[in-house]
Amino acid sequence: xxxxxxxxxxxxxxxxxxxxxxxIIDSHQHGILTSTSVIxxxxxxxxxxxxxxxxxxxxxxxHLSINLGRPISAPExxxxxxxxxxxxxxxxxxxxRKSSNKTYLDQVRREISAQxxxxxxxxxxxxxxxxxxxxxxxxxxxxxxxxxxQEFSIRHLRRSVEPWHxxxxxxNPMNFVxxxxxxxLDTFGSTSPGRVQFVGIRHSGLMDxxxxxxxxxxxxxxxxxxxxxxxxxxxDDDSLYPQSAVRHMRSANRRLxxxxxxxxxxxxxxxxxxxxxxxxxxxx
Numbered sequence: 001x002x003x004x005x006x007x008x009x010x011x012x013x014x015x016x017x018x019x020x021x022x023x024i025i026d027s028h029q030h031g032i033l034t035s036t037s038v039i040x041x042x043x044x045x046x047x048x049x050x051x052x053x054x055x056x057x058x059x060x061x062x063h064l065s066i067n068l069g070r071p072i073s074a075p076e077x078x079x080x081x082x083x084x085x086x087x088x089x090x091x092x093x094x095x096x097r098k099s100s101n102k103t104y105l106d107q108v109r110r111e112i113s114a115q116x117x118x119x120x121x122x123x124x125x126x127x128x129x130x131x132x133x134x135x136x137x138x139x140x141x142x143x144x145x146x147x148x149x150q151e152f153s154i155r156h157l158r159r160s161v162e163p164w165h166x167x168x169x170x171x172n173p174m175n176f177v178x179x180x181x182x183x184x185l186d187t188f189g190s191t192s193p194g195r196v197q198f199v200g201i202r203h204s205g206l207m208d209x210x211x212x213x214x215x216x217x218x219x220x221x222x223x224x225x226x227x228x229x230x231x232x233x234x235x236d237d238d239s240l241y242p243q244s245a246v247r248h249m250r251s252a253n254r255r256l257x258x259x260x261x262x263x264x265x266x267x268x269x270x271x272x273x274x275x276x277x278x279x280x281x282x283x284x
Contacts, residue, residue: 004276010225028055041072041088059127062130063132064112071111072118113152136160137185196283198224199224205229216266
């Protein structure tokens with residue numbers, strides 16, 4: 001049926017911190033959230049595992065990281081991914097520059113495979129993959145991700161490109177830069193459009209109630225992922241992380257996005273638009 005609208009309402013970052021985990025669990029229990037992706041390299045993972053049973057119908061994927069947190073692999077085996085303190089290199093440009101280096105790519109393969117194994121060992125049944133800061137959109141890294149996902153029998157890899165037309169105006173200039181950069185990277189390498197269309201960069205960090213309602217009212221037919229970042233904005237210890245990452249974790253807008261996912265206005269707009277909320281595992 002051509003007019004069917006299916007949406008995976010998704011939250012990245014499960015496992016970043018207890019505050020983010022709280023926002024995600026509550027957005028599923030009391031709101032429209034159907035899916036999340038788990039980051040294995042951050043200190044909130046233990047809390048995420050502890051709380052997983054509170055959301056048995058939530059879909060889980062892997063939020064693979066090569067630029068935030070500590071590696072799952074032995075540090076000496078992924079040294080090209082790390083800074084002098086043993087944390088992942090945070091700079092997107094660093095990973096873009098290194099992506100032509102075969103040894104670097106071998107280490108990326110080793111690390112993302114280790115993260116997938118760890119999440120599986122912890123009991124997560126993974127139905128999709130995306131990455132911290134969309135690093136998987138760097139063409140050589142994207143090709144590698146696709147190969148590894150085949151090995152793990154995971155079907156869905158996010159294509160982090162969203163339509164330019166028919167969307168609310170971009171309020172953060174940096175989000176415009178992100179959109180343009182990712183669309184440019186998408187033109188290189190062996191990418192394909194895929195079935196699941198994506199929304200989440202244009203208003204990353206700003207997916208408040210009115211913005212979400214606007215998207216739902218104007219959504220075209222098809223299968224979509226709409227990503228947001230709910231949370232409390234609280235972080236136990238920020239001393240070891242890049243300040244730009246800390247600002248994102250501590251942002252008061254996380255509470256606004258959380259509020260949108262549980263708001264009556266958004267739930268009303270969803271029903272009026274006759275949108276079917278789904279998980280990635282529900283996609284045929």
